[in-house]
Amino acid sequence: LILHNGGGGRTFRDDLEGKKITSLRNDCGGWMVNGSACRHLTGLDCPDEEALALYPLKLTVNGTDYDVEIDPRRSLLDLVRETLQLKGPKKGCDHGQCGACTMIVNGRRINSCLSLAVTHEGDSVVTVEGLAKGENLHPLQQAFIDKDAFQCGFCTPGQLCSAAALLDEIREGLPSVITEGEGVAMTDEEIRERMSGNLCRCGAYNNIVEAIRTVSGGER
């Protein structure tokens, strides 16, 4: 693949030749290579100078404090995956529909693709990487393995974060639309309703429900 800039001059590819590349794709569609200015595939510098305006951000991810400077357009998902290099959370639809990017922020699960990182100053974020304690898997992780609750596994990090938050929501007594009265009975119906924000194209739903039921002590 040769990328031309149309003017016969240097190409984006020229810049990449022979370099050890640490590249970062910006939300404007441009790339930063080895800390360079933001450039686009045309080989030109970013037409949007404002794109490089960075904002300071401090937050905690999986117990580790981070102090970074970010483009305010960067989603929490992109921050975690591209800047912090935690590749567990997945970008599925990038529009808050599939749940593959689910993270737990200050105890509540959210779609990290629909949340600007810059808004998370001081927040405590947990991704799938933060569920296990050292070498000990989270009970849900073990249950997913035992019950074979996945096929390709792409959605699993989101499913696990969602399920972990679900257990807390049950303990807290938060109702779902099918909850009647006080307290929550952990039926399969409840689990399915509460996990409906996570889509799995392999269709591993039955085994996912089984895994969560095992950990939550629920009944069929």
Next chain:
Amino acid sequence: MKPFEYQRLEIPQDLASTDAGRFLGGGTNLIDLMKHQIETPDILVDVSRAGMDRIEEMDDAVRVGSQVSNTDLASHPLIRRHYPVLSSALLSGATQQLRNKATTGGNLLQRTRCQYFYDTARACNKREAWKRLRCAQGAQSLSRHSRRQPTLHCCSPLGHGRGDGGSGCCGRHAQT
């Protein structure tokens, strides 16, 4: 997404001195619209930490802060007891992840999910009505594209992210 200036408000009084831009609450609708470049604010004013997240009992009503999340509103004892339909309606919508982030103010101000509205390559009277077509001209002026999926409010010039979203719930007033 187009570049913008980000501002974070810590106290509600600051709102009065804020001009231009869009207010950002949970962002579950606005961020999505910004990704599609349907919304392109120059200034994004984050009001999610401005202390407007209280639910208060009044004489004959409940006052709900604009930044109360859908989850907090739906599960609040006052709402569960006195406004069960509201709780049920909230819990019927979206997903737990979205309800945790989505706010009461944003709920009233969210824009249509119509696929034509989201398709910026094509004309949509609702998306750009103030630019090209006057509402008064009515359905005759709607492009063929928009006529294919008419909705009751398709011509309604709702405030562009501001103003009353027109959603009275259970006979209650909504003030935004």
